[in-house]
Amino acid sequence: MIKVIITGSNGFLGQSLLNLLLQDSTSYQVIGFSRGINRSGRDDFEYVSIDLTNSKLLEENLLKFQPDFIINTAAMTNVDFCENNKIECDALNVGVVKTLVAMAAQIKAHVIHLSTDFIFDGIQGNYKETDTPNPLNYYGVSKLKSEEILKNATIDFTILRTILVYGEVFDMSRSNIVLWVKEMLENKKEITMVNDQFRTPTYVVDLAQACKISMDQRSKGVYNIASNTLLSIYEIAQQIGTVFGLDTSYIKAISTSTLNQTAARPMKTGFDLSKTKKELKFHTKSFTEDLQRLKKNGMK
DSSP: OEEEEEETTTSHHHHHHHHHHGGGTTTEEEEEEESSSOOSSOOSSEEEEOOTTOHHHHHHHHHHHOOSEEEEOOOOOOHHHHHHOHHHHHIIIIIHHHHHHHHHHHHTOEEEEEEEGGGSOSSSOSBOTTSOOOOSSHHHHHHHHHHHHHHTSSSOEEEEEEOSEEOOOSSOSSOOHHHHHHHHHHTTOOEEEESSOEEOOEEHHHHHHHHHHHHHHTOOEEEEEOOSOOEEHHHHHHHHHHHTTOOGGGEEEEOGGGTOOSSOOOSBOOBOOHHIIIIIOOOOOOHHHHHHHHHHTTOO
16 A cells, blocks of 8 residues: 655645545555645545644654655745745745655655746747746746755655646635636626736646656656646636636736736746656646536536
């Protein structure tokens, strides 16, 4: 049986991973580490309420459980908040990774870590795992720092880079692009979406599956996980409206220059998925197909 700790088990990906791994309780012993009460809606796993940035507590609990794998889904992902709160951002996005890596070396654990397209500047797009990062904002800087910690360590690690994750879990502490657009259109509210930033959004169910595959195969190195079609944010919103049968005339296109955002965003990301298909044997779909799966999975 594989013993796995999910850090950030209350989070969006954390809950999705719990749901996936606990389908097979004979293969995985799952322990969730997160702040506050268990919000997953499940009680069939061991839960530890912990402030992950408290390195002493984190070390003690990792020593106690001695996991085979640590899947680190905990992160501060609010890009503008990170820009204005660099110390807090580093504490979670960098400091926690330092502790996990140090302890993984001691207990011989494999770390699976989530990263982001925001480590790139968005000039080129369709990024390979080997392309040179150049983050435009502090969130991207912090995630790049965390990658470097892993790459400079002597442990087994997997980095899964992803883009604009969406979906639905039991207890959503914050929204995501699909839920927000859908809710606004249902309430017949006009929304403005940029038509000059391009992404390949990632269904959270696929991201959880990629984590599981990486663990099962003990894959090492960096992999890209995202859908396979590059779309503008405006096109993403249009497709959400269309799939859920909502009036897309409420969606208005604007340019990034009108937003006055605190942190700069890369204009065009998207990933080359060749390595993921070849080595993980994992084939992602188009955003429209993923939305239809989300709808079929019970999202009204």
